Amino acid sequence: MKKLKIVVLLLSLGFISCDNYLDMGPNPNQLNTDQATPDQYLSAAQTLSYSTQSSTMERLGLLFSNACGGNVQSYASPFNDEYAMNITSVFYKGIWENIYLRVGAYQKIIDYNDVGLQYKEFKAIAKIGKVYNMQYIVDLYGDAPYTEAFKGISNITPKYDDDFFIYQQLFKELDEARAIIDDINNGLYPASAGESAAYDTMLTGSMANWKLFANTIELKMLLRMSNTTGAAAAYRDQRLADMVTNGNANFITQDVGIQPGYSDSRNDTVNPFVYNFGWDLNANPTNYNLFAASGHIAKCMNTYANINYASPADQEVIPGSGVFYPNLPDPRRFSIFVSSSGSYRGVTQGSLFVDTFKPGGSTTGQPSKFSGYFFNPYNQTGNGSTLPTTSSGNTLAGVKGYVMTYAEACFLQAEAAHLGAVKPAYALLGLNAQSAFNAGVTSSMSFYSATIGSYLTTINATKPNYGYNPANTFAQNYNAIMYQKWIAVLPSNAIESYIDNTRTGYPKNPMPLNSSYTQRPNRLIYPSSEYVANSANVPNVTVNDLFNVNSKSPFWLQ
Structure with a gap:
């Protein structure tokens, strides 16, 4: 629990500011954050970053990848904005705002004046964490503040940088992190430089694993660039060649998890994934009853005999695509959603009733919801697929999270x-x-x-x-x-x-029923906080810009 207590302490002391581009303070009425050292920031930066990935970003991903539908038996028209592609400046604005706050915590570590050279491991980890998070800003928004960001009150209206330029800077951050790790391995820093293990909630201070993680992040970014042309493609190809030349073509061989000490002692210590999609500390449902299996995933993971297809034509994933559902039971299906008579009960996105079920079934009754294994990978708690109950407390509150x-x-x-x-x-x-x-x-x-x-x-x-x-x-x-x-x-x-x-364009993924668009947006709109606080710099992005490839799209799509 030590690491999670540090996170809670940072929050209670006002280390986290509501301003964009991460101020993380300083708050004149609280402890000056300039007095904080990297060991006091690292576990907070990691834990809070994971909380964004496992909440707002996860919800958008589950819905925009057509894995989930809404529980129409218990809620009236859930997820209408997501199905209608009603993208505005308040649509999932927490992704932008929280990522900048989290990255700012990493930047505090990077900028720390480490005169004694005892925080080199922290700085390498912070650079990798910064890249991992900032990549999503580019991927979901395109151009963004970077060179003038993270300066606190010194610059509260930073300019927007070109997104390809940001990617190039992120690659440099990875290079710098790996160089620090190599120097540590070569004994260029004092022994006190190796003290991150007690504060690193992800890889417990293993510099070898952090380097593999950095390599894997770089591979992911270079794959984002797979369709680029011209200068971006030439840059991509050179980076790929350099990975081999520099010995960086080795990637993670284990999960990158996170475990700061999650527990059911308080709601803010419950694993945020469990809390946001399951239950609170007392095992009372938070959003467990809201999310259901989509009709699409039910068809993906079951045989034709277990789905009430209206006609064989409906077995095609998208009409005219030539891709048909696999007609094969997937062994993971009941680890993802709870079984109902040996099958799923799903809700096609946009449907007003449970419309996907075993032949002979009914539209009445609850759809399939997340299984215990979905929250409890590798059966960490030994509870199998058992869901927590109010009598036993939240038995899944303390499970490990997974970053990659x-x-x-x-x-x-x-x-x-x-x-x-x-x-x-x-x-x-x-x-x-x-x-x-x-x-x-x-x-x-x-x-x-x-x-x-x-x-x-x-x-x-x-x-x-x-x-x-x-x-x-x-x-x-x-x-x-x-x-x-x-x-x-x-x-x-x-x-x-x-x-x-x-x-x-893969995997093939149907659009919600009655959507006004034939595709999901290529990006999101900048949050309303930007148009209010940084109006002189924020680009004007219209709804039409979202559904066409243009100069406002992420550079790797242009």
């Missing part, structure tokens, strides 16, 4: 190897698409405590678009990678699948 899973990293490598067939720079990494794909599916099964059985063999041999096979088309194998990644990241980082779909 090993499965996600495997699918990043599978995509890079797959792209190597048409874009030679990715082939320089020397990765094998089939092996990485198989490892990703296998790891995902373990994550969900599911028994893989013959599933992997079957999809690879007989299910194009869901399994990887050299005999499949390039598009079928690409869809398979992104489909399996979608399933893998659902309870850890669902926003990835929305961004992947925007970038690649």
